Amino acid sequence: MTTMKEIAQRTGVSVSTVSLVLNNRDAGRVKPGTASHVRQTAQALGYQPNPLARSLRTSKTRILGFISEEIATTPYAGGMILGAQDAASRLGYVMLTVNTDGIANANDEIAALQRYGVDGFVYAKMFNCLTSVPSSLASLPFVLADAQDEEHRSPSITPDEFQIGYDATRRLIAADCAHIAYIGSSDPMLAQGLRLAGHRQALKDAGLDFGSHMQISVSGNEAALSAIDRMIESEHPDGFFCFNDARAMQVYLCAARHGLHIGEDISVIGVDNHRVFAETLSPRLTSVELPHYEMGFWAVSKLVSLIEEQNPSEATLPPTDRDTAPMPLLDSAPAQIHCRLIEKESVRRR
Amino acid sequence: MTTMKEIAQRTGVSVSTVSLVLNNRDAGRVKPGTASHVRQTAQALGYQPNPLARSLRTSKTRILGFISEEIATTPYAGGMILGAQDAASRLGYVMLTVNTDGIANANDEIAALQRYGVDGFVYAKMFNCLTSVPSSLASLPFVLADAQDEEHRSPSITPDEFQIGYDATRRLIAADCAHIAYIGSSDPMLAQGLRLAGHRQALKDAGLDFGSHMQISVSGNEAALSAIDRMIESEHPDGFFCFNDARAMQVYLCAARHGLHIGEDISVIGVDNHRVFAETLSPRLTSVELPHYEMGFWAVSKLVSLIEEQNPSEATLPPTDRDTAPMPLLDSAPAQIHCRLIEKESVRRR
DNA sequence: CTGAAAGCGCTTACAG
DNA sequence: CTGAAAGCGCTTACAG
Structure with missing residues (x-):
């Protein structure tokens, strides 16, 4: 050195x-x-430059703290960390990642991050929810990812859940589905209500209404399978919008049991939490991919803009640090992210 | 402060x-x-204490660098990061995580970590493979996770792939399966050969031999589905050991098409890369869970022991930093990790 | 235009 | 047993 x-x-x-x-x-x-x-x-x-030595004077480390809850149970969290790291690396920052089991532990981990002089925090949840923010966070700039502050005070970034339901349903309508079902979750998640609302709006905008018995919310495997079986037998839906990959898989299995072919007899779109359909598992699902990468990316981007606006006269990095790639436009970080629909073969061709 | x-x-x-x-x-x-x-x-x-100020004199930061490749495409990487973080946090360290797309980028990211004065690296791959180690790593202690050095020089930790095949097959034998199939992958992965070898050894040890036509390795969805269909029709296997969750899901679908009930007519065990079966998706699979958490945990544990053995007179942390949980025994970090079999309902009761 | 000096929070010989 | 001093690599008034 x-x-x-x-x-x-x-x-x-x-x-x-x-x-x-x-x-x-x-x-x-x-x-x-x-x-x-x-x-x-x-x-x-x-x-x-030695950023640590520099920080002793400037008390800016160019280290960001990334706090995530329950990463253990969320195989799909990787995308968010990746997006965050990419943004950090591009902006000349580096990320200290830390995990918490809950609010108690969170304060310890936050304290640890503070001792290392992080310039700010991303506080990431692993599914869209209303959350209370640990008070120890407030001392530094921070942004929430995949969650909203209960008081709607803190900057946050979430998927556009309503639009997910709307777009997926539009796609089924475009494939000439004549009888579209919604297979939801009965767990109390923010996304559930919003996606269903989007679904309904899309139907309404198309002048359709299949009645609320075509919209079920179930939990548990056995219960879900038999509810779907019943629906197939009594209603003969030809299009399914599934709240998540578990529901979609259940539709696949029930369809197989009834001799129905996906992409021919029926069309299926689901939200692919685990990215398992999109990446590994087949037969593939026409799916909505949650924008984990994007949430991570924009959360960091937004965070850095918060950090740097409070001391705008910050030094530019030495040339060796420069990235030739275009910088993200910090100010353009959206509060809600539109999701992409991944087209596979499971929506029937018209 | x-x-x-x-x-x-x-x-x-x-x-x-x-x-x-x-x-x-x-x-x-x-x-x-x-x-x-x-x-x-x-x-x-x-x-x-301010660890950054301290590091200026001691050149020990108590920061560890965690380098992972291709986290983008590996939803299940989260477990490894979590294990690594838990170990780090328990030992009074903190983790700087960084992502690379490949060896070129890797050197840049490694350089960045070095400027932040990391005490060592974990270099994590997302599936078990032989890898060459970026030369810039060699300057500091490091350990490989879910990969082995091509020259078998560097400390590394991997799942015990042979044992996975052996244990899963034993379990099917114990369920009185009379005709056991192996559904593998034709991609050239270290794990493929080793799991198959474990499978064969378990059969051999039980005095069984179903012939190599009961062991297929396929890639691609259509090819896999039709190969499994053919096998079901001609061989009527009653037990399946699947290389991964994609293969297991294909067996599930083929079984549904043939009116076979999992856990009754046939038994299925698969390796659950995505943790999707174990956690979200149902019907559940009796599965082998890859020890991502454990690999992360022991990799960091081993790394810290390497770091601290080179200056053993290292100061103990102030009391406020102490964790009441028992410290992991650093020297006991294994080179290979035994995997757990997660029992669900998809192996038939005897 | 340029350099000497002080200081960020800490550690570590060294002198007393 | 205790403290003054130097120094880790850097930044930032301040003096010239």
């Missing part, structure tokens, strides 16, 4: 000057010649 | 003394009375 001191010695200037130059604060203060000499030898020696 | 300086002022001693005491280096060097006075006020003020 080369230091400013070494560069100063090689160049025959003082450390102060080196610091000024490498932080791009030299305009009108350092003679252009010496400045470029400094820059050159920094380049030649492969100088990289 | 209270500092040593503040404690020194309140106690009327010098910063040196405070440092000595709070690092538990006071035995025989500081009068017990002053020592306990210092400790008390540290406690009262809620003193927490």
Whole structure:
């Protein structure tokens, strides 16, 4: 690790000057010649600033804390961490990730992060919900991901759940489905109500109404399977919008039992929490992929903009740190993210 | 954030003394009375050391770098990160996580981690494979997780793939399956060969041999489904050991098409990469869960023991940092991890 | 335009 | 037993 001191010695200037130059604060203060000499030898020696030493003075570490709850039970959390890391890395930050089992533990972990001088936090839930924010967070900038503050005070980013239901249903209508069912979950999740509302709105906008017996919300495997069996037998739906992958899989199994072929006799769209259909498992499902990557990405992006707006005169990174990729537009971070529909073969061709 | 300086002022001693005491280096060097006075006020003020400032002198940050490849496509990676974080947190470390798309990017990210002064690395792959280690890693302690060094030089931790095949097959034999099939993958994965070998050994040990036409390795959904259909029709297997969850799901669908009931007519065991069966999806699968959590946990544990053996006189953490949970036994980190069989209803009762 | 100096919070010989 | 001093790598007034 080369230091400013070494560069100063090689160049025959003082450390102060080196610091000024490498932080791009030299305009009108350092003679252009010496400045470029400094820059050159920094380049030649492969100088990289020591962010920890810097932080001792500036109390900015360029470390972000990423707090997630219950990552254990959420195989699909990876995408969110990935998005967050990509944004962080692009913006010249680095991420300290930490896990909590709940609010008690959370405060400990937050304290640990604070000792390491993080500049701010992302607090990530693993499914869209209303949450209370640990008070220890409030001391620094933070943003919620896949959750909303109960008081709607904190910046947050969530999937556009209503739109998920709307788009999926539109797609089924476009495939000429004449009798569309909604297979939901009876667990009290924010997403459940919103997706169902989107579903209903899409039907309404198309002048359709199949009645509320075509919209079931069930929990548990046996119960779900027999409810779906019953629905298939009595109602003969030809299109299904499923709340999640578990429901979709149950529709697949029930269809197989009734000799119905997906993509021919019936069409199925589900939200693919586990990305298992999209990536590994087949037969594939025309699915809505939750925007975990995007939520992670925009959460960090938003967080960095909060951090940097409170000391806008922040130094630009040395050239070696630059990414040639275009920077995300920090201010454009949306509060809700539109989801992509992944087209596979399980919606019947018209 | 209270500092040593503040404690020194309140106690009327010098910063040196405070440092000595709070690092538990006071035995025989500081009068017990002053020592306990210092400790008390540290406690009262809620003193927490600033690890970054400390690192400037010691060049130990108690930060670990966790490098993972392709987390994007591996929804089940979360468990590994979680295990790693738990171990880190218990041992008083913190984890900087970073993602790479490949070896090129890897070196950049490693460089970034080094600037932040990480004490060592975990280099995690998302499926068991032989890998070459980026040379830039070698400068610090590191351990591989879910991968082995091509030259078998570096410490690493992997699932015991042979045993997975052996145990799963034993379980099917114990359920009195009379005709057991192996449904594998034709992708060239380390695990494929090893699990199949375990499968064969278990059959051999039980004096069974169903012939190699009962062991198929397929890729792609259509190909897999029709191969399984053909096998069901011609061989009538009553037990299936599936390489992964995709294969298991295909067996489920084929069984449904043939009117066979899982757990009654046939038994199925599969390796559950995505944890989707174990946690969300039903009907549930008797499955082998890959020990992602454990690999993460032991990888960090092993890493910390490597780090600390090179400077064994390392200071103990201040009391507030202590965890009451028992510390993992660092030296006991295994090189291979035995996997758990998760019992669900899909193996027929005898 | 440039450098000497102080200081961020901590550790570590060294002197007393 | 205790403290003054130097230093880790950096930034930032301040003096010249």
